[in-house]
Every structure is written in structure tokens, then in C-alpha cells.
Amino acid sequence: MDSHKKRIMVVDDEPSITRLLKLNLEQTGRYEVCGINNETMALAAAREFQPDLILLDVAMPHIPGGDLANQIKASPRLKNTPIVFLTALATPNEVSEHGGLIGGLPFLAKPVDLPEVLGCIEKHLGV
Amino acid sequence: MKTEILVAERQVAENALRESEQRYKRLLSATTDYIYSVDFDHNHTIRTTHGPGCEAVTGYSPEEFASDPYLWYRVIYEEDRPAVMAQVTRIMNGDLPPPLEHRVIHKNGSIRWISNTPIPHRDNQGHLLGYDGLISDITNRKRAEQFLASQYTVTRCLAEAQTLEEALPRILRDIGTILFWDRAEYWSTDSASGDLHRKEFWSRIPPPLQEIRSSPVSSKPVAGGLARSAWDSGEPVWVPDLDLAPNIRGETAVSNSGLRCGCGIPVRALGKVVGVMEFFSRETQQCDSHMLQVLTGLAAQVSLFIEQERAEQALRRSQERLALVIEGSNDGIWDWDVTTGQTYFSPRWKGMLGYDDDEIENTFSAWEQLLHPEDRDRAVAGIRAYFAGKTTSFELEHRLRHKDGTYRWILARGVVLRDAEGNPLRMAGSHVDLTERKLAGERLEKTCAKLAAREAALKKILRQLRASHRALKEAQLHLIQAAKLESVGTLAAGVAHEVKNPLQTILMGLDYVCQKVPAGDQDLTDTLGDMRDAVKRAGSIIRELLVFSSDSVFQTRPEDLNVLIERSMRLLNPSLIAAGTEIVRNLDPQLPLVPIDHNKIQQVFINLLLNAAQAMPAGGTLTVTTRAVRVDGTGSAANPLFHKYGAGESLVVVDVEDTGHGIPEAVLPRVFDPFFTTKPLGVGTGLGLSIARKIVDLHGGEIQIRNRPTGGVAATVALKV
Numbered sequence: 001m002d003s004h005k006k007r008i009m010v011v012d013d014e015p016s017i018t019r020l021l022k023l024n025l026e027q028t029g030r031y032e033v034c035g036i037n038n039e040t041m042a043l044a045a046a047r048e049f050q051p052d053l054i055l056l057d058v059a060m061p062h063i064p065g066g067d068l069a070n071q072i073k074a075s076p077r078l079k080n081t082p083i084v085f086l087t088a089l090a091t092p093n094e095v096s097e098h099g100g101l102i103g104g105l106p107f108l109a110k111p112v113d114l115p116e117v118l119g120c121i122e123k124h125l126g127v
Numbered sequence: 128m129k130t131e132i133l134v135a136e137r138q139v140a141e142n143a144l145r146e147s148e149q150r151y152k153r154l155l156s157a158t159t160d161y162i163y164s165v166d167f168d169h170n171h172t173i174r175t176t177h178g179p180g181c182e183a184v185t186g187y188s189p190e191e192f193a194s195d196p197y198l199w200y201r202v203i204y205e206e207d208r209p210a211v212m213a214q215v216t217r218i219m220n221g222d223l224p225p226p227l228e229h230r231v232i233h234k235n236g237s238i239r240w241i242s243n244t245p246i247p248h249r250d251n252q253g254h255l256l257g258y259d260g261l262i263s264d265i266t267n268r269k270r271a272e273q274f275l276a277s278q279y280t281v282t283r284c285l286a287e288a289q290t291l292e293e294a295l296p297r298i299l300r301d302i303g304t305i306l307f308w309d310r311a312e313y314w315s316t317d318s319a320s321g322d323l324h325r326k327e328f329w330s331r332i333p334p335p336l337q338e339i340r341s342s343p344v345s346s347k348p349v350a351g352g353l354a355r356s357a358w359d360s361g362e363p364v365w366v367p368d369l370d371l372a373p374n375i376r377g378e379t380a381v382s383n384s385g386l387r388c389g390c391g392i393p394v395r396a397l398g399k400v401v402g403v404m405e406f407f408s409r410e411t412q413q414c415d416s417h418m419l420q421v422l423t424g425l426a427a428q429v430s431l432f433i434e435q436e437r438a439e440q441a442l443r444r445s446q447e448r449l450a451l452v453i454e455g456s457n458d459g460i461w462d463w464d465v466t467t468g469q470t471y472f473s474p475r476w477k478g479m480l481g482y483d484d485d486e487i488e489n490t491f492s493a494w495e496q497l498l499h500p501e502d503r504d505r506a507v508a509g510i511r512a513y514f515a516g517k518t519t520s521f522e523l524e525h526r527l528r529h530k531d532g533t534y535r536w537i538l539a540r541g542v543v544l545r546d547a548e549g550n551p552l553r554m555a556g557s558h559v560d561l562t563e564r565k566l567a568g569e570r571l572e573k574t575c576a577k578l579a580a581r582e583a584a585l586k587k588i589l590r591q592l593r594a595s596h597r598a599l600k601e602a603q604l605h606l607i608q609a610a611k612l613e614s615v616g617t618l619a620a621g622v623a624h625e626v627k628n629p630l631q632t633i634l635m636g637l638d639y640v641c642q643k644v645p646a647g648d649q650d651l652t653d654t655l656g657d658m659r660d661a662v663k664r665a666g667s668i669i670r671e672l673l674v675f676s677s678d679s680v681f682q683t684r685p686e687d688l689n690v691l692i693e694r695s696m697r698l699l700n701p702s703l704i705a706a707g708t709e710i711v712r713n714l715d716p717q718l719p720l721v722p723i724d725h726n727k728i729q730q731v732f733i734n735l736l737l738n739a740a741q742a743m744p745a746g747g748t749l750t751v752t753t754r755a756v757r758v759d760g761t762g763s764a765a766n767p768l769f770h771k772y773g774a775g776e777s778l779v780v781v782d783v784e785d786t787g788h789g790i791p792e793a794v795l796p797r798v799f800d801p802f803f804t805t806k807p808l809g810v811g812t813g814l815g816l817s818i819a820r821k822i823v824d825l826h827g828g829e830i831q832i833r834n835r836p837t838g839g840v841a842a843t844v845a846l847k848v
Contacts, residue, residue: 012628014628014631014632016632016635016636017628017631017632017635020632020635020636020638020639021635023635023639024635024638024639024642027639027642059624086631088623088624088626088627088628088631109670110627110628110630110631110666111627111630111631111633111634111662111663111665111666112631112634113634113635113638113659113663114634114635114638
């Protein structure tokens with residue numbers, strides 16, 4: 001574990017997304033990424049991984065992203081971890097209409113390219 | 128010398144004697160009286176001597192009588208011989224018979240009337256020795272008497288008869304008898320065919336002529352040659368000897384009848400020949416101008432009768448017609464003696480007002496008393512104007528009081544009779560009861576008014592129905608459109624998520640691969656760039672689909688559309704606007720605020736501005752106009768955009784116009800269909816106008832796309848204030 005690198009957890013039921021985000025983000029050299037495809041295991045994994053930011057899919061088969069976000073926020077160790085929704089449900093307009101927030105949390109609307117993802121992450125990490 | 132003197136004297140005496148004889152002869156030939164003597168011997172005639180005057184009366188000389196003992200008998204008209212013989216017998220019997228008038232046949236064939244006055248002479252013992260007779264030619268007197276008699280009888284016949292048909296048999300018989308014709312006929316035309324028909328005839332001659340009478344008088348006419356000749360010429364025709372005029376003889380009904388002489392006299396009425404009287408005799412007769420004159424006079428009497436008969440007939444018909452018309456028309460009749468005020472009112476006139484004949488006195492004032500007070504002045508003025516000649520006819524609609532107290536509407540018409548100075552003497556006319564007609568007219572007017580009102584109401588309803596129909600049709604189209612959009616939206620929402628994730632994968636993959644491209648491999652770099660663009664376009668389609676299908680809940684607040692349009696124009700990517708494009712703003716500074724969802728309406732205008740800009744790749748003029756509109760009550764036929772709005776509603780209307788290539792008319796109705804686009808491949812998603820319409824619909828507004836007459840497209844949005 002490289003203590004200089006920010007840890008990013010990506011929770012998405014689509015393995016290709018988690019894998020490619022991991023590859024792209026880690027290739028910048030600034031992030032260490034943990035991809036989780038089974039959202040039921042996400043909370044435990046987060047507790048263990050201690051991410052600096054969580055990219056969280058909204059529409060997932062077992063636990064909706066919003067519920068999982070609540071669970072994370074309820075965890076004392078994770079409650080301050082920024083969460084950015086990465087969702088296929090929202091449109092760019094909705095993003096702007098809601099000030100980029102869903103339930104008070106920021107979000108990115110799929111499909112989103114790497115510069116946008118990086119900009120969002122950096123913004124919320126206060127880099 | 129003495130002898131010479133004696134010869135000369137004798138010569139003178141002979142000449143004088145010769146002259147005296149000549150004078151005597153002339154005198155005898157001129158005299159119409161002569162004496163004859165009959166000498167008896169034992170009651171047998173032994174000698175008859177006729178005086179010299181006999182030649183003037185009979186045409187035969189004394190010598191001819193002397194040489195032919197029976198000549199005297201033969202010259203007596205056959206019919207008259209028995210009377211003459213009776214006279215002779217009476218003389219022989221010792222009587223002194225009175226003078227006998229009878230006819231003789233002149234040597235030239237003409238008939239003469241003579242008066243024969245015998246004077247017997249006897250011997251001392253009283254034996255009859257013979258008798259002398261004085262013959263006087265009384266032809267002229269006799270004819271004058273006959274003519275007078277014929278005129279008298281014709282006059283009497285006509286006076287006693289009602290019709291010519293009734294008079295004709297007597298006239299023909301009497302003329303024939305009195306003027307010694309053997310046959311008389313009357314011919315006239317059959318009014319239907321114009322053929323000449325024998326209407327009546329008389330004959331004194333026994334069969335075979337009488338047989339003719341047995342045939343119907345009205346049987347088929349034998350177009351009489353004589354009658355035809357008189358008819359056609361209009362002049363009397365006299366044929367002395369029919370045997371010498373085969374054309375006439377052959378055609379007459381009297382052929383083979385032994386008749387020899389005939390004459391035809393035309394009968395005229397009102398200047399036209401209406402009949403022909405024909406007369407025939409068995410003896411040939413030279414044209415007798417006196418007879419002709421008399422017959423013509425008789426025909427004139429008949430003519431007068433016919434004219435009078437026709438006039439009476441015409442008058443009678445006219446009166447009958449008038450009576451029929453009056454009876455048929457059911458009109459009341461009045462006849463006002465202007466000078467006395469006496470007025471005749473027919474029973475129907477009075478009945479019209481409910482009165483019996485004896486209940487209204489026949490005076491002008493009776494009418495005045497029945498007049499409606501409001502009509503009095505007008506009625507009197509109408510009569511005065513007519514009397515003064517200011518009006519050419521008299522016609523007055525007025526009310527008269529009925530016996531039951533109600534007033535009846537009466538139409539009076541009349542004509543005036545004036546004296547030589549033009550003063551009105553008498554005025555007569557008719558009354559027609561107009562009351563029912565008036566009432567019917569009023570009812571009709573009311574019905575018409577009701578019908579007109581109903582028609583207007585129906586027209587209004589029809590207009591409303593048409594407007595409703597139009598609105599329904601538009602609504603239906605909208606519903607169809609909405610249903611289409613709904614299905615598209617549902618589909619989009621369903622697939623968006625499933626599509627977005629693969630797109631995300633591809634995008635991330637491309638981002639990764641891009642970092643791995645060896646430096647200088649431009650082809651690979653370009654290829655990856657194209658792939659990225661493709662994914663982004665797919666992403667934008669998905670996004671727009673989601674916008675389209677997103678929740679229609681929106682929040683509105685009053686906004687100035689001018690401000691929003693300016694912002695939309697600024698948001699438009701300048702790279703999308705061709706160089707040389709002029710942007711014209713006609714923004715109404717007094718535009719009222721409109722309740723809108725800012726973002727959604729902005730999206731509408733961005734779409735419309737983008738379409739306008741893309742329609743002019745080579746540049747042009749992009750004009751944006753805003754204006755306030757108040758919908759009038761006529762349904763704003765000029766612009767169907769306003770049909771759905773009621774009168775008095777306020778709108779803000781925005782026009783976005785370009786000067787581009789326009790849209791083919793055939794595809795104009797489809798421009799709002801999802802995925803329909805006229806832009807080049809890859810330039811548009813085909814959802815812009817669908818989304819715009821959906822947003823405008825959500826605002827209760829209207830959007831319209833049409834081609835401008837001068838080229839290019841005009842997009843108009845109307846939003847309620």
C-alpha cells in the first residue's frame with residue numbers, strides 16, 4: 001500500500017467498469033483502486049480498504065446505491081469518506097439541475113470519460 | 128208649173144205624214160198601256176186584236192198576235208194562266224170581273240206584271256159580242272211592292288228571332304216567295320275548318336229538288352261555286368244562265384235541278400264576309416240591277432243582325448265572365464256614385480264584414496263609418512290623389528270594422544269614371560279580405576325570424592362543432608404523438624441504463640488504450656478518436672432519450688422570455704453558426720412575463736436556434752422575434768396556432784426564422800416524430816423537435832414549424848401569459 005496514493009473504491013455490478021476504472025486511475029500513478037462488483041460485500045470491503053473516496057453505482061441488483069451510501073455513512077469509520085455516485089440513471093441535465101448531487105451526494109452520469117472522472121475525484125478529495 | 132207645185136205639196140204632205148207616223152210609233156212603243164179586243168160569235172172567240180201598244184209590253188207586234196191565235200195564252204206566266212182563264216170564264220158567264228194582275232213573259236224572256244181590265248160589250252138584246260181589255264204594265268209598281276214586302280218581312284223575321292239560325296228559314300222562304308225565286312240558300316263558314324257550309328235552304332219546287340232537303344243541312348258542304356264566288360269576291364254575283372256557266376253550275380248543289388238563273392249576295396259583319404245568300408230561278412234572267420240592289424239591302428239587314436247578335440253575344444259572355452270572375456274571386460264589389468254618395472255594396476262585400484245585405488246602408492258614409500280611425504286619413508288621401516290624377520290606379524290596404532268588433536284588413540281596388548271635364552262621376556271596384564293573408568304573413572315572418580334565429584344558433588353550434596372537431600383532431604394528433612413519444616420514452620428509459628454501462632466500459636477502455644498508443648501512430652490515434660466520438664454520440668442520444676422520457680413534473684416561475692432567449696443564444700456553440708450568418712433580434716421590450724420552467728424552455732430555444740443555424744451552412748439571416756398577442760373572438764383563423772385559445776387570452780409568441788433551404792412539404796407533418804431528421808447523418812439525433820414539443824405541450828403552449836414564403840423555415844412557439 002502506497003501511502004502517497006489516494007485510495008479509491010469503485011462499486012459497480014459491471015466488472016468491466018470497475019476493471020477499466022482501476023486501470024485508468026492507477027495508471028495516473030496517483031490512485032490505488034479497489035473494484036467491487038458484488039455490492040453486498042462492499043461495506044465490509046470498504047471497512048477493510050479504508051478508501052479516500054468511493055465511486056458508487058446507483059442501480060445494482062441487490063442493494064441500491066443510495067441504500068449502500070446510507071450504510072457507509074452510518075459506519076463510524078467510513079462516515080467521512082466522500083461518495084460519488086456513478087450512475088447510468090441520471091442525465092447531464094439532472095446532474096446540473098441538482099447541482100451535481102443526489103440526496104446531497106455528488107454524482108457522475110454514465111458514460112463519463114476519464115478527465116471528467118478525474119476532475120470529480122480531485123474536486124472531492126480536495127486535491 | 129201647177130203640176131210641179133202639186134207634186135211638191137204632195138211631197139211635203141207625205142213627209143209630214145211619215146213624220147207623224149214615226150212619232151206615233153215612237154209614242155206607241157214608249158207607252159206601257161194598250162188595248163186589245165176579243166170578238167165572240169156564239170160564245171166562241173173568232174178574233175183577237177191587240178193594239179199597237181202591245182209590242183212595248185210583250186215584245187210581240189199586233190201582227191204576231193194576229194197570226195198566232197194562241198200567242199196571247201202562251202205569253203201568260205204559266206202559274207198565272209188559271210187565274211186569267213177564270214177571269215175569261217166569268218166574262219163569258221156574263222160577269223164583270225175586277226181587273227186581274229198577272230205576269231206575262233216578255234219576248235225577251237223577262238217577266239212583266241200587267242193589270243188586265245176587261246170591259247164586255249153586248250148587242251141591244253144583251254148578248255155578249257166580245258170584250259175589250261185595257262192592259263197596263265205595272266211591273267215597276269209590282270216590283271216596288273215586292274221589294275218593300277221583302278224588306279218588311281226580313282225586318283220582322285229578324286226582329287222576332289233570337290238568333291240568325293232561328294230567322295234564316297223564314298227569311299229564305301219569304302224572300303224566295305215574295306221575290307219569286309224558286310230556291311234560296313244561306314252559306315257560311317265552319318269556324319273550325321274555315322270551309323263553306325250550307326246552313327239553310329228553302330225551295331218552292333217540288334221533288335226532285337225537295338229530296339235535297341231530306342239530306343242533313345249540315346252535311347258535308349258542296350263548296351258552292353256561286354257562294355264561293357260571292358264569298359271570295361265580296362261582291363254580288365249574278366249568273367243569268369247557269370247552263371252557260373259550267374264552272375259554277377257544276378259545283379253548285381242545284382245542278383241537275385232545272386234551275387237556270389242564280390245570284391249570290393255576300394253578307395258582311397264587321398267588314399268581313401260571314402255568309403252568302405243564294406237565290407235561284409228556273410228561268411234564265413238577265414242581271415236585274417234593281418233586284419240585286421234589293422237583295423244586297425236585305426243582306427245588309429242580315430249583316431246588321433249578325434253584328435248585333437255578335438255584340439250581344441260578346442256582351443253576354445263578357446258579363447258571364449265578369450260574374451264568374453267575381454263569384455270565383457270571392458271579392459266584394461262596390462260602386463260609388465261620387466255625386467250623390469249613393470254606393471252599391473255587393474252582398475259579398477257586406478258578408479266579408481259579417482253583415483247581411485240589409486244591415487249596411489248603401490252610402491259612402493257607411494264605408495267611412497266602418498273605417499279604422501288610424502286608416503281614415505290615409506284612405507281619404509288615397510282617394511283624393513287618385514281623383515286628382517296624381518296616382519294612375521287606386522289601390523288601398525285598410526282596415527274595416529267587422530260586425531264582431533274586430534278589424535279586417537281589406538285591399539280595395541277601383542277605377543273612376545269621369546265626365547267630359549275630367550270630374551269624377553262614379554267609382555267602382557272590389558274588396559279583397561287580406562286578413563288571413565296578413566295573419567299568415569305575420570306568422571310567416573315570425574316563423575322566418577325563428578328559423579333565422581335557429582339557423583344562426585345552428586350555425587354557431589356548427590362553428591363550435593367545427594372548432595371542437597378541429598381541436599379534437601389536433602388533440603388526437605397530439606395524443607397519437609404523445610403516445611408515440613411515451614412509447615419511445617418508455618423504451619428509452621428501459622434501455623438507457625443497459626446501454627450506458629457498456630458505453631461507459633467502451634469509453635473507459637478507449638481512455639486506457641489511448642494511453643498505450645505508440646508515439647507517431649497517427650492512424651491508431653485517429654481511429655480511437657473516431658471511436659470516442661461515436662461513443663459520445665451514442666451517449667448523447669441516450670441522454671436525450673432520457674430527457675425525453677424523464678418526469679414531466681416541472682417548476683415554473685414568471686420569466687422574461689427575451690432574457691431567456693438572449694441566454695440561449697449565448698449558450699449556442701459559436702462553432703455551430705456558419706460564418707456570415709447575421710443574427711437579427713426583434714424583441715418586444717414590452718413583453719409580459721411568462722410562467723415557464725427555465726431549463727426546459729431554454730432547451731426548446733437552444734434546439735430551435737441550433738436547427739436554424741444548421742439549416743444555413745453557408746450563412747444567412749437568423750431572425751428571432753418576440754411579440755405579445757391577444758387572441759380575438761374569431762378563432763384567429765389566420766393562424767391555426769391560436770385555435771386552441773379562447774378569445775381574450777394573452778400569449779407571448781416567439782418566431783425563430785432562417786433563410787435556409789426549408790423543409791420539403793411532404794415531410795413537414797413528420798418533423799415532430801422522434802428520430803425524424805432532415806439533417807445530414809451524424810448532425811442531429813432526431814429528438815430535438817420531439818423534446819421541444821413535449822416541453823411546450825407541458826407548458827400548455829403551441830409549437831409550429833412551417834416553410835416561409837420567401838424561403839427557409841419559421842419555428843413559432845406560443846406560450847400563455
